[in-house]
Each structure stands twice: as structure tokens, then as C-alpha cells.
Amino acid sequence: MLQHYGPQLINLLAAVLLLLAFAMLSQRRILSLINLFAAQGAVLCVATVLVASVTGQSHLYWSAGVTLLLKVLLLPWILHRLIRRLNVKWDVETLLNIPTTMLVGIVLVILAFNLAAPISQLAGTVTRSTLGIAMASVLLSFLMMITRSKAVPQVVGFLSMENGLFFAATAAVYGMPMVVELGIALDVLVASLILGVFLFQIRERFDSVDTRHLEKLKEH
């Protein structure tokens, strides 16, 4: 049963990950963005558990556990606290025209699928066809970091890019070694803490968390 439907379910979850990446790209509200990020972490966690049970790679259960703790619970909590303290909870961001961003996103997806196709043919894993989706979500997170002007969405983009990388590793070679994974997890955690401090500094200086202020080198 699981052997038969497992790979199909993994494919479905991969598709949901791609969908969530697009949802994040199109989201205007910062609060919903963080909730979507938590949802992406949850889907990633379920997908990892499925890969683990289909392939019998027991270390993936640990990765799934780390994902659950860090990306579904801890990081969204930190981010929620951050936006409450910064008081940007209901900020509606004015950014590039969203439909244009989405069209660029589709082009990126086609690019990622084409890039991944030869690699997946070489891989022997059951998850090989999802590599294209993993690469696409990395690129979409990149796009999000580029097109957003406020700092918090940029941080969320950075974190969701790590989600994409994690999924790519699971898809291509059934996950990274545990030491590397723990190292990355710690990096992401520290990065989000440092970025949090950084955001407070930006706001203190400019009364807003718009990173466009940082482009000016001198004060008037």
C-alpha cells in the first residue's frame, strides 16, 4: 500500500510545496506570509517522513523532527513575535506588480524543470522527479527576496529558500548527513535571530523596515 502510493503521495506533496511557494510570492500581508511559511515547513516535514518510510532511511525521521521543531514551531513563533514587536503585522506591502512577478515565476519554474531533467534521469531515488520542484522553490524564494522591499518578507524568503534546499537534498540523495543538517538548522536559527536584531536597528534608524532606505550611502 505505502510502497505503491508512497511515491505518488510524495509527488503530490512536492506539488503542494510548489503551490505554497507561489502563494508566498503573491502574498501581500506579512502575517499570512509567515503562516504560509509555517505551512510550507509542515508539508516538508510530512514529505520527509513519507520518504523515510518508503525508503527505510531512518535518519530522515530525525531530519523531519528537526524540521517540525524548527520550521513549523520555533521560527514562525520568532517571526510572529518579531512582527508584533515591530508592529508591522497588518502591513500591506506595495511592491512590484504581482501578476508580473508570477509570470517571471512561471519562467523560473520552466527553467528549473529543464535544468533538473538530466540530473533526475541519472538519480536512482524514488523521489528523483521532484528535484525540479525543489529547484523551482529555491528560485522562487530567491525571486521573493529580490522583489520585496520590506525586510521581514526578505527574511521569510531566505528561510523558505532553505526549505527548498532541504527538499532538494531529500529528493536527490535522501538527505544530507546529520552533522551538515544540524549545522544548517543552527545557521538558520542564528541567522533569523541576528536578522531580528538587525531589523530593530533598521527601524530605529529609519522609522521603517523598508530596506530601500539602506541604498542611500549618505544622510542628507
Place this chain on the structure above:
Amino acid sequence: MNLADAAAQFTELLLALLLAPLLTGWVNQCRSWLQNRSAPGLLQPYRVLAKLFEKEVVLAHNASPLFRAAPYLIFGCLALSAAIVPTLATGLPLNAAADAIALVGLLAVARFFIALAGMDIGTAFGTLGARREMLVGFLAEPALLMVLFTASLISQSSSLSTIVDVLGHREFAIYPSMAFAGVAFTIVSLAENARIPVDNPATHLELTMIHEAMILEYSGRHLAMMEWASSLKLFVYSCMGLALFFPFGIARGGDWLGIVLALPVLVAKLAVGGAALALIEILSAKMRIFRAPEFLGTAFLLAVLAMLVHVLLEA
């Protein structure tokens, strides 16, 4: 084409004509329940139709013959599409009359005439409604076509009847692409049927209405035909969605027992679908008309993604 097939086709068409107002009534009832209002009876749309058929027709002085012909043309288009979409059985005579692409064309013809009729009298409201309808329509149509293309890619045929045969009678498999296509189709059918995030079917508030603005000048039996046609449109879209995404229980042509068994399955699926539609309408707010392009753009994006995902994961 033998007599039995023709009889099955006729039954299907008759059923569509009779069930369509019931579906509208059911959606309204579910919506009233969810809004904590006491619901109008399930048969209210039939009573409205009966009342309108008895009333006399009031025409504007400058109404052209097109204005009088449009309700029948639109009703005819939608009745034909209801006969083409497989509801009870596949492989019926009219199924071969049009494939999925021609079906979209048929629905576009209906939209064309309703927009013309809206502009015919020359009132501001009718023109406003027609322009908005065309805006929504031209954005929804490509998304709908992409959804149908995805299903066609899976089943290697653009005929709805074959799509249902392939999807409904093969071993159960999960298609991620159909999940995307399903969301896109839901958005498209909300927009096409003038449901809440895009249009509100229960309002005559001038600034927000789309569909109601176009049929504002109609009365009597013309209005009855228009109302019936919009019920039929909801029915056609629901059945198209059920045929694409939940094709289980639809019989093959000529299998009479199957057709008889397909009827309760269809009614149950429509009941669940109608309740889901009411739930979506309750949970979402009417959006500004200028947000509609973005909403429908999302549907197009999802449908394109569905095709890409199909190529990547399922090919």
C-alpha cells in the same frame, strides 16, 4: 446512433433542464443556513420561474430583435452544452458533437450574446455589466482551456467523454497536476457563474453587479429564460468539474443499469458540490472589480503549473 442512445441522451438533457434550478435553490439554501438566516424553500427557483413565465413582457421602445432573441439563443447554447457534458453516461450521441475546446467556444457564444443584449437598450448599467462580463470572460477562458488541456494530456484526448472514460475507469492514482487544475477550475467557475469573490448573485447594488446589470432590462418570460440559463450554466460548470475531477460513477453509454445507478451518485455529488460552493461564498468577501484580473490570473497560473507538473511528474 441507435434509439436507446438517443433516449439516454434525451433523458440526460431533460434531467439537466429540470435539475438546474434545484441546484441553484440548494446553493441558496445552504448559504442561508450558513448565514444563520431561515432559508427560502428548496423549490423557490421553480416558483420564481413559474411566476416570471406568467408575467407579461415589457420591452423598451428601442429594443432590437436581437434583444428578444438573445434569451432563447443563450438558453439554447447552455442547454446544448449541458447535453455535451457527460453527466450520467459517456459515449452518448451528442458527446461527439463537440470536444472540450468547442464546449468552451459554445459557452463563449452564450457570453457574447448576453453581452450584446446587455448593451442593446443603451442604458449605462447594461453597458457597464457587459464590459465587466467580457473582462472577466476573456481572463477566465484561457485558464479554463488550460485546465481542460491538462486533463486532455493525461487522457490523450480532448473529448470530454473520453476524458471521463479514461479518468473514471482506470486504477486509482494520485495526479498532482489535477489538484492544481482543480483549484484553477474552482476559481474559473466562481468567476464565470458570477459567484461571490467576483460578483454577488444576490445584489442589485449598482457599483458591484456584473451579471445582474446585463439582465436588468429583461422581464417576463425573457427574464425567466435568462434566470433558467444562468442556473443551467452553474449546472454545466458543476457537472464539468465533477466529470473532470470526480468522474466515478458515470456509466458507459448503453449500460442502462449503470445510468440508473449514476443518477443518485450525480445528485449526491451535486449536493456536496453545492454545499462547498455555498461555503466558499460565505468565507470570502466580494473583491473589487480591479482585483478580479489578479484573481483570474492566479487561476491561469495554476492551470499552467498543472501542465508543467504533469510533464515533470507524470509523463
